[in-house]
Amino acid sequence: MNSEKVIFSFFIVLALTLNFGFILGDIENPAHHPVYELFAVIVVNLIATILKFGDRTQMGAVLLSTSLVAVLQLIVAAVIWAVVVHGMNQPLSSAVMVSIVSLSAGAFLANIISVVLLLIETVIIRR
Structure with a gap:
């Protein structure tokens, strides 16, 4: 078993499951989407993105691009949250x-x- 692949796969799947947990719930209700969960989603997605930088294959390039899209959308969601709550001093x-949830759903x-x-x-490697 390749421990590097296990760690790589772990963070990809963890990013997916954390993101699912964040978007689950009533889309309009801020109580269903905690800010610390969005923070965790961003951190895990950033780690998964960093791990994808080492792969020089075509599949690695596509994996990296999907990860960059996810990180970009999550960071934009966090910026919107921060600007509204801290910059404009308004409740969500x-x-x-x-x-915010729509951007997270895209991620x-x-x-x-x-x-x-x-x-x-x-599956391709197994054959």
């Missing part, structure tokens, strides 16, 4: 929460693509 409205889709590609790569 349902419209702002919908934007979730990118994470799904990463996991599917990882599974395809694993």
Whole structure:
């Protein structure tokens, strides 16, 4: 068993599951989407992205691009959250929460693509 692949796969799957946990719930209700969970999603996605930098294959390039898309969307969601709550000193409205969760859902889709590609790569290597 290759420990590097295990760690790599662990962070890709963890990014997907944490992101799913964040977007689960009523899209308009800020109580269903805690800020610390968004922070955890961003950190794990950043770690997964850093781990993808070492792969020089075509599949590695696609995995890296999906990870960069996820990180970009999550950072934009966090910036929106920070600007509204700390910059404008306003509570999260349902419209702002919908934007944050929608961006996170886009990152979730990118994470799904990463996991599917990882599974395809694993099946190809096994043959």
